[in-house]
Amino acid sequence: MKVAAANRLTDGEAVWLSANGVWAETIQAAEVAADKQAEAELERTAKAAVAANQVIDLEFIDVELVDGSIIPIRLRERIKAAGPTIRLDLGKQARTAA
Incomplete structure (x- = not known):
């Protein structure tokens, strides 16, 4: 299973592509591609956003x-989803919805 992750061009925020094609600020809103066909569609939509200078x-x-x-497999991606590891009062983990 895969999700599309990127950084928003306007502010550098880590974002994930959601089912409605909007870049969400939490990984829990991400569209999960469970098979190769879904991965191809996810890739097409995500690459269009790169071409449009959104991410x-x-x-x-x-x-x-x-x-x-939704839990990333790699530790690096888990940290990206949560925020900085040295200041728990900053980043995504400091938000009430996280």
Whole structure:
């Protein structure tokens, strides 16, 4: 399973492509591609956003679903989804919805 991750061009915020084609600020809103056909569609939509200068640094990351939550496989991507590891009062983990 994969999700599309990038950084929003206007402010550098880590974002994930959601099912409605909007770049969401939380990984839990991401569209999860469960097969090759869905991955191809996700890639097409995400690359169009790069071409339109909405996002940069596009990546397709491996995830798993654990009790309905989207969890990145790699530690690097888990940190990106949560925010800085040295200040828990900053970043995504400091937001009430995180």
